Amino acid sequence: MKEFFSQTAIYGIGLFINRFLSFMLIPLYTFFYTPAELGMLNIVLSLWLFISVFYVFGMESSFIKFFTEEKTPERKKKIYSTTVISLLLTSVIFSAAIYLLSGSISDLIKFEHPEKGQYLVKLLSALLFFDTISRFPLLLLRAELNPKKYITISTISLVINLILNVIFIIVLKLGVESVIYAYIISFLFSFIYGIFITRDFFGLKLNFETAKRLSVFGSNFIFIGLFILIIDVSDRFFLKYFFDESVVGIYSTNYRLASAMGLIISAFKFSFTPYFLNIAENPDNKKIVSSIFTNYVFAGLLFFLIFALLIPPAVTFKAGEFSILNDKYWSGLFILPIILLSYFFSGLFTTFNAAPFFKSKTGYMLLVSIEGVLANIILNFVLIPPLGMAGAAFATLISYILMYVHIYFISQKVYRIEFEWNKISIISLTGVMLYLMNILMNHYFKINSVLSITLNLILISAFLLLNIGLKSVSKEGLKSLFKKKSGGL
Numbered sequence: 001m002k003e004f005f006s007q008t009a010i011y012g013i014g015l016f017i018n019r020f021l022s023f024m025l026i027p028l029y030t031f032f033y034t035p036a037e038l039g040m041l042n043i044v045l046s047l048w049l050f051i052s053v054f055y056v057f058g059m060e061s062s063f064i065k066f067f068t069e070e071k072t073p074e075r076k077k078k079i080y081s082t083t084v085i086s087l088l089l090t091s092v093i094f095s096a097a098i099y100l101l102s103g104s105i106s107d108l109i110k111f112e113h114p115e116k117g118q119y120l121v122k123l124l125s126a127l128l129f130f131d132t133i134s135r136f137p138l139l140l141l142r143a144e145l146n147p148k149k150y151i152t153i154s155t156i157s158l159v160i161n162l163i164l165n166v167i168f169i170i171v172l173k174l175g176v177e178s179v180i181y182a183y184i185i186s187f188l189f190s191f192i193y194g195i196f197i198t199r200d201f202f203g204l205k206l207n208f209e210t211a212k213r214l215s216v217f218g219s220n221f222i223f224i225g226l227f228i229l230i231i232d233v234s235d236r237f238f239l240k241y242f243f244d245e246s247v248v249g250i251y252s253t254n255y256r257l258a259s260a261m262g263l264i265i266s267a268f269k270f271s272f273t274p275y276f277l278n279i280a281e282n283p284d285n286k287k288i289v290s291s292i293f294t295n296y297v298f299a300g301l302l303f304f305l306i307f308a309l310l311i312p313p314a315v316t317f318k319a320g321e322f323s324i325l326n327d328k329y330w331s332g333l334f335i336l337p338i339i340l341l342s343y344f345f346s347g348l349f350t351t352f353n354a355a356p357f358f359k360s361k362t363g364y365m366l367l368v369s370i371e372g373v374l375a376n377i378i379l380n381f382v383l384i385p386p387l388g389m390a391g392a393a394f395a396t397l398i399s400y401i402l403m404y405v406h407i408y409f410i411s412q413k414v415y416r417i418e419f420e421w422n423k424i425s426i427i428s429l430t431g432v433m434l435y436l437m438n439i440l441m442n443h444y445f446k447i448n449s450v451l452s453i454t455l456n457l458i459l460i461s462a463f464l465l466l467n468i469g470l471k472s473v474s475k476e477g478l479k480s481l482f483k484k485k486s487g488g489l
Contacts, residue, residue, distance in 0.1 A: 030326035039245030042252035098125040130187035137194025161186040227369035235392035254332035258339035301431035309456035313449040338393035345400035352411040426472040
């Protein structure tokens with residue numbers, strides 16, 4: 001437990017820096033760009049996420065599994081080298097195709113400014129290439145359970161990204177393409193530095209049999225990854241279809257605020273699957289996973305309360321005429337708790353994915369992902385016209401809840417684990433109760449930002465104290481997770 005949460009904490013620190021830098025850029029973007037411009041940018045960035053699934057070809061999941069299972073350095077080297085070289089070659093072909101078809105892609109999306117849209121799609125072709133090749137040195141460090149080097153590369157890359165955003169936007173006064181320029185350069189650095197750090201595992205040799213094995217296992221993950229991304233980002237396209245790019249810009253900006261929850265979920269995801277594979281032979285592995293799950297629910301709801309209760313008053317607090325979130329974007333703040341809960345349930349879904357992944361029954365994961373994406377598409381069509389941004393947010397949340405429930409029952413058949421449902425119920429009920437108190441407080445009383453933050457900190461503290469008092473979590477256990485484990489990382 002201490003080993004797992006030590007790794008998760010280190011990933012969490014790096015991801016916190018990621019989200020914090022991203023958070024710092026919100027005032028910059030909302031001050032220099034209109035909602036329509038940010039809407040166009042976010043549509044292109046959503047395309048990036050969609051198309052990247054085909055670039056990676058499910059190799060991330062198959063690489064983690066096969067690299068972790070191999071015991072000799074030579075076999076690990078063969079898998080790593082084959083993965084990197086094969087994706088270098090395919091990425092060049094895919095990016096060339098997107099660049100040549102940029103005009104047709106822009107016309108298909110129906111950008112309000114077609115020429116600008118086409119240029120952004122051309123930049124997207126370069127972004128996809130550098131994003132893909134930069135992933136695998138970092139993925140190797142995850143598979144090797146080496147989060148410190150992972151975070152070092154990621155943090156330096158993110159600082160470069162931030163500095164370039166400031167230079168391109170404030171100094172050079174470029175348009176929204178500045179964001180993509182910064183991504184491309186930071187990914188290039190990440191790849192070069194990552195290859196240098198992982199050079200002992202890299203060789204200029206492509207093994208076709210290994211490439212085939214990786215591709216066959218990873219093929220299901222193309223669709224799983226695509227379906228998950230449809231659930232996560234298709235709402236932008238639905239909002240553009242039913243409304244306009246300004247609505248997309250407001251929604252996406254507030255979604256970015258909610259992605260603070262993503263640092264918890266991402267840190268957990270980064271650690272859980274390779275950790276689960278590494279403890280497969282441990283006789284206590286089921287007990288360990290059960291305890292991890294209870295702590296995830298507690299940590300997830302704690303951070304849900306922190307972000308849901310503190311972000312709105314913080315970003316709308318005005319010092320003179322300045323606020324972190326420009327008031328043009330305040331109308332979308334109500335989606336924050338809905339998206340935070342979506343992240344929470346996506347983490348629950350990831351936890352139960354580990355069992356079919358471990359047993360090589362990825363067909364179950366594909367089935368649940370298909371169900372999730374069908375539900376999401378239907379919900380977007382049904383909910384967005386009457387509810388607008390709220391409909392888009394609820395479509396994402398409901399989809400993840402349905403997927404979590406189904407994958408739970410499947411995983412219990414594949415790899416049964418006895419979970420601590422009594423403790424989990426107490427944690428969940430206290431979280432819901434305290435959040436409802438916040439809603440009632442805001443409904444009946446007009447509270448300024450400073451008082452709101454103070455009262456909400458009391459509610460968050462009450463969540464901690466109630467769960468310790470009711471023994472759903474252990475005070476000593478929580479302390480032990482933050483103590484440096486024997487041997488360190």
